[in-house]
Amino acid sequence: MLRLEGLAKLTGRERYLDDEPIEGCLWGMTVRSPVARGRITGLRFDPSINWPEFVVVDHRDIPGANETYLIEKDQPVLAWAETRHIHEAVALIAHPDRAAVRRAVAGVRVEADPLPASLDFREVPRPEQVQRGSDNTLKSLKIEKGDVHGAFRGAHRVIEGVYESGAQEHVYIENQAMAAWLEGDMVVVRAELVGQHYIDGFGDEDPVSIQPGVDITVPLSGVDLIVRPTGLVGVNDSPNWGLGLSIALAQSAS
DSSP, rough: OOOHHHHHHTTTOOOGGGGGGGGTTTTTEEOSSSSSSSEEEEEEETSOGGGGGGGGEEEGSSSSOEEEESEEEEEEEEEEEOSSOOOEEEEEEEEEHHHHHHHHHHOOOOOOEEEOOOOOTOOOOOOOOOOOOTOOOOOOOOOSSOHHHHHHHHSSSSOOOOOOOOOOOOOOOOOOOEEEETTTTEEEEEESSSOOOOOOOOOOOOOOOOOTTEEEEEOOOOOOEEEESOOOOOOSSHHHHHHHHHHHHHHHHO
Protein backbone atom coordinates (compact mmCIF):
# COMPACT_ATOMS: atom_id res chain seq x y z
CA MET A 1 0.00 0.00 0.00
CA LEU A 2 1.40 3.39 -1.03
CA ARG A 3 1.74 5.83 1.84
CA LEU A 4 0.14 9.05 0.68
CA GLU A 5 2.37 11.23 2.83
CA GLY A 6 5.51 9.08 2.78
CA LEU A 7 7.49 11.06 0.19
CA ALA A 8 6.77 14.39 1.88
CA LYS A 9 8.12 13.06 5.17
CA LEU A 10 11.14 11.46 3.52
CA THR A 11 12.16 14.68 1.80
CA GLY A 12 11.35 16.94 4.76
CA ARG A 13 8.59 18.77 2.90
CA GLU A 14 5.84 17.69 5.27
CA ARG A 15 4.56 20.57 7.39
CA TYR A 16 3.39 19.87 10.90
CA LEU A 17 1.24 21.97 13.17
CA ASP A 18 4.24 23.63 14.79
CA ASP A 19 5.47 24.67 11.32
CA GLU A 20 2.27 26.60 10.65
CA PRO A 21 1.48 28.75 13.70
CA ILE A 22 -2.09 29.98 13.96
CA GLU A 23 -2.39 33.64 14.85
CA GLY A 24 -4.29 34.65 17.96
CA CYS A 25 -4.33 31.24 19.65
CA LEU A 26 -3.27 30.29 23.16
CA TRP A 27 -0.67 27.78 24.30
CA GLY A 28 -2.21 25.19 26.60
CA MET A 29 -0.63 22.79 29.11
CA THR A 30 -1.98 20.30 31.64
CA VAL A 31 -1.73 20.28 35.42
CA ARG A 32 -1.32 16.66 36.49
CA SER A 33 -1.77 14.49 39.54
CA PRO A 34 1.32 13.84 41.68
CA VAL A 35 -0.02 10.58 43.18
CA ALA A 36 -0.86 7.14 41.79
CA ARG A 37 -4.29 7.25 43.39
CA GLY A 38 -5.85 9.85 45.62
CA ARG A 39 -8.86 11.94 46.57
CA ILE A 40 -8.48 15.42 45.10
CA THR A 41 -9.05 18.09 47.74
CA GLY A 42 -8.12 21.17 45.75
CA LEU A 43 -5.69 23.13 43.63
CA ARG A 44 -3.13 25.50 45.14
CA PHE A 45 -2.06 28.43 42.93
CA ASP A 46 1.25 30.25 43.35
CA PRO A 47 0.27 33.75 44.58
CA SER A 48 3.26 35.32 42.81
CA ILE A 49 1.67 34.62 39.40
CA ASN A 50 -0.87 37.05 37.93
CA TRP A 51 -3.60 34.46 37.31
CA PRO A 52 -6.16 36.81 35.65
CA GLU A 53 -3.83 36.76 32.60
CA PHE A 54 -4.42 33.02 32.17
CA VAL A 55 -7.27 30.77 31.14
CA VAL A 56 -7.77 28.10 33.80
CA VAL A 57 -9.99 25.10 33.01
CA ASP A 58 -11.12 22.27 35.29
CA HIS A 59 -13.77 19.55 35.12
CA ARG A 60 -16.58 22.06 35.60
CA ASP A 61 -15.77 23.64 32.24
CA ILE A 62 -16.14 20.40 30.25
CA PRO A 63 -19.14 20.68 27.92
CA GLY A 64 -21.24 17.54 28.17
CA ALA A 65 -19.98 14.31 29.69
CA ASN A 66 -16.52 14.46 31.25
CA GLU A 67 -15.43 11.10 29.84
CA THR A 68 -13.74 9.49 26.87
CA TYR A 69 -12.50 6.09 25.71
CA LEU A 70 -9.25 4.45 26.72
CA ILE A 71 -10.14 0.79 27.20
CA GLU A 72 -13.76 1.55 28.03
CA LYS A 73 -15.58 4.86 28.09
CA ASP A 74 -14.66 5.60 31.69
CA GLN A 75 -11.65 7.91 31.45
CA PRO A 76 -12.38 11.48 32.61
CA VAL A 77 -11.03 14.19 30.36
CA LEU A 78 -10.13 16.07 33.55
CA ALA A 79 -10.11 14.27 36.90
CA TRP A 80 -12.09 15.88 39.69
CA ALA A 81 -13.07 13.85 42.79
CA GLU A 82 -10.43 11.16 42.51
CA THR A 83 -7.27 10.59 40.48
CA ARG A 84 -6.56 7.00 39.46
CA HIS A 85 -3.04 7.18 38.10
CA ILE A 86 -0.01 9.40 38.44
CA HIS A 87 0.16 12.34 36.03
CA GLU A 88 -3.58 12.17 35.32
CA ALA A 89 -4.77 15.52 33.93
CA VAL A 90 -6.66 17.61 36.48
CA ALA A 91 -6.67 21.12 34.98
CA LEU A 92 -5.64 23.09 31.90
CA ILE A 93 -3.74 26.38 31.81
CA ALA A 94 -3.52 28.58 28.70
CA HIS A 95 -1.78 31.83 27.78
CA PRO A 96 -0.63 33.54 24.55
CA ASP A 97 3.01 33.12 25.60
CA ARG A 98 4.44 29.58 25.70
CA ALA A 99 7.09 30.38 28.33
CA ALA A 100 4.50 32.01 30.58
CA VAL A 101 2.20 29.00 30.51
CA ARG A 102 5.11 26.69 31.36
CA ARG A 103 5.87 28.80 34.44
CA ALA A 104 2.21 28.89 35.40
CA VAL A 105 1.74 25.12 35.21
CA ALA A 106 4.74 24.71 37.49
CA GLY A 107 2.99 27.08 39.91
CA VAL A 108 -0.11 24.93 40.36
CA ARG A 109 -0.14 22.09 42.85
CA VAL A 110 -2.78 19.37 42.95
CA GLU A 111 -3.62 18.62 46.56
CA ALA A 112 -4.74 15.02 47.03
CA ASP A 113 -5.13 12.64 49.95
CA PRO A 114 -3.41 9.37 48.91
CA LEU A 115 -5.58 6.26 48.58
CA PRO A 116 -4.41 2.62 48.40
CA ALA A 117 -2.96 2.08 44.92
CA SER A 118 -2.46 -1.17 43.03
CA LEU A 119 1.03 -0.99 41.52
CA ASP A 120 1.73 -4.59 40.47
CA PHE A 121 -0.70 -6.34 38.15
CA ARG A 122 0.73 -9.73 39.15
CA GLU A 123 -0.50 -9.37 42.70
CA VAL A 124 -4.14 -9.94 43.68
CA PRO A 125 -5.39 -6.53 44.83
CA ARG A 126 -6.58 -6.09 48.37
CA PRO A 127 -10.24 -4.95 48.73
CA GLU A 128 -9.17 -1.36 49.45
CA GLN A 129 -7.09 -1.34 46.23
CA VAL A 130 -9.96 -2.37 43.93
CA GLN A 131 -11.20 0.48 41.72
CA ARG A 132 -13.02 -1.49 39.04
CA GLY A 133 -15.12 -4.65 39.21
CA SER A 134 -13.90 -7.23 41.69
CA ASP A 135 -10.22 -7.36 40.72
CA ASN A 136 -9.33 -4.20 38.71
CA THR A 137 -9.59 -6.02 35.37
CA LEU A 138 -10.14 -3.39 32.68
CA LYS A 139 -10.95 -5.70 29.77
CA SER A 140 -11.12 -9.46 29.21
CA LEU A 141 -10.76 -11.13 25.82
CA LYS A 142 -10.86 -14.91 25.50
CA ILE A 143 -9.42 -16.50 22.35
CA GLU A 144 -9.87 -20.21 21.67
CA LYS A 145 -8.35 -21.93 18.65
CA GLY A 146 -7.87 -25.69 18.26
CA ASP A 147 -7.74 -28.34 20.97
CA VAL A 148 -4.93 -27.27 23.30
CA HIS A 149 -5.52 -30.04 25.82
CA GLY A 150 -5.64 -32.65 23.07
CA ALA A 151 -2.34 -31.39 21.70
CA PHE A 152 -0.77 -31.63 25.15
CA ARG A 153 -2.00 -35.20 25.57
CA GLY A 154 -0.40 -36.23 22.28
CA ALA A 155 2.84 -34.30 22.77
CA HIS A 156 6.09 -36.16 23.35
CA ARG A 157 7.10 -33.60 25.97
CA VAL A 158 5.32 -30.65 27.59
CA ILE A 159 7.40 -27.83 29.02
CA GLU A 160 5.63 -25.50 31.40
CA GLY A 161 6.84 -22.24 32.84
CA VAL A 162 6.13 -18.58 33.40
CA TYR A 163 7.78 -16.17 31.00
CA GLU A 164 7.86 -12.42 31.44
CA SER A 165 9.13 -9.66 29.20
CA GLY A 166 9.91 -6.16 30.33
CA ALA A 167 8.44 -3.00 28.95
CA GLN A 168 9.63 -2.13 25.48
CA GLU A 169 9.70 1.07 23.51
CA HIS A 170 10.04 1.80 19.85
CA VAL A 171 10.88 4.91 17.90
CA TYR A 172 7.73 6.63 16.74
CA ILE A 173 6.40 10.06 15.94
CA GLU A 174 3.71 10.72 18.52
CA ASN A 175 3.04 14.38 17.95
CA GLN A 176 -0.40 14.60 19.52
CA ALA A 177 -0.35 18.26 18.49
CA MET A 178 -3.70 20.00 18.35
CA ALA A 179 -5.04 23.49 17.80
CA ALA A 180 -8.67 24.43 18.42
CA TRP A 181 -10.70 27.56 17.76
CA LEU A 182 -14.31 28.69 17.49
CA GLU A 183 -16.09 29.44 14.22
CA GLY A 184 -19.56 30.57 15.20
CA ASP A 185 -20.95 27.83 17.45
CA MET A 186 -18.63 25.17 15.99
CA VAL A 187 -15.34 24.13 17.56
CA VAL A 188 -12.72 23.46 14.88
CA VAL A 189 -9.85 21.19 15.87
CA ARG A 190 -6.77 20.74 13.74
CA ALA A 191 -5.03 17.63 15.00
CA GLU A 192 -1.94 15.55 14.38
CA LEU A 193 -2.75 12.21 15.94
CA VAL A 194 -1.16 8.82 16.39
CA GLY A 195 -4.27 6.76 15.66
CA GLN A 196 -6.23 8.92 13.25
CA HIS A 197 -8.49 6.04 12.23
CA TYR A 198 -9.51 5.21 15.79
CA ILE A 199 -11.35 8.28 16.99
CA ASP A 200 -14.58 8.04 18.90
CA GLY A 201 -17.45 10.27 17.83
CA PHE A 202 -17.86 12.17 21.13
CA GLY A 203 -21.35 10.90 21.81
CA ASP A 204 -22.01 9.24 18.46
CA GLU A 205 -22.63 5.51 18.63
CA ASP A 206 -20.27 4.59 15.80
CA PRO A 207 -16.56 5.49 15.56
CA VAL A 208 -15.63 8.01 12.90
CA SER A 209 -13.58 6.59 10.03
CA ILE A 210 -10.69 8.80 8.99
CA GLN A 211 -8.26 8.13 6.16
CA PRO A 212 -4.70 8.77 7.42
CA GLY A 213 -2.55 11.21 5.53
CA VAL A 214 -5.36 13.29 4.07
CA ASP A 215 -6.73 16.64 5.21
CA ILE A 216 -10.43 16.17 5.86
CA THR A 217 -13.10 17.69 8.04
CA VAL A 218 -15.50 15.47 9.98
CA PRO A 219 -18.44 16.76 12.07
CA LEU A 220 -18.31 15.28 15.59
CA SER A 221 -21.34 16.48 17.53
CA GLY A 222 -20.58 20.16 17.04
CA VAL A 223 -16.86 19.66 16.35
CA ASP A 224 -15.08 19.97 13.00
CA LEU A 225 -11.98 17.80 13.07
CA ILE A 226 -9.21 18.46 10.52
CA VAL A 227 -6.72 15.61 10.61
CA ARG A 228 -3.12 16.09 9.52
CA PRO A 229 -0.70 13.23 8.80
CA THR A 230 1.70 11.90 11.39
CA GLY A 231 4.31 9.16 11.39
CA LEU A 232 2.48 6.26 13.04
CA VAL A 233 -0.86 4.76 12.18
CA GLY A 234 -1.80 2.33 14.90
CA VAL A 235 -4.51 1.57 17.39
CA ASN A 236 -4.23 4.14 20.13
CA ASP A 237 -7.04 5.64 22.19
CA SER A 238 -5.12 8.67 23.42
CA PRO A 239 -6.35 10.88 20.52
CA ASN A 240 -9.81 10.95 22.13
CA TRP A 241 -8.42 12.33 25.37
CA GLY A 242 -6.35 14.99 23.62
CA LEU A 243 -9.28 16.07 21.50
CA GLY A 244 -11.37 16.44 24.62
CA LEU A 245 -8.74 18.68 26.19
CA SER A 246 -8.43 20.90 23.14
CA ILE A 247 -12.21 21.25 22.77
CA ALA A 248 -12.65 22.11 26.45
CA LEU A 249 -9.86 24.67 26.29
CA ALA A 250 -11.19 26.35 23.14
CA GLN A 251 -14.71 26.67 24.48
CA SER A 252 -13.53 27.96 27.85
CA ALA A 253 -11.08 30.45 26.34
CA SER A 254 -13.86 31.95 24.25
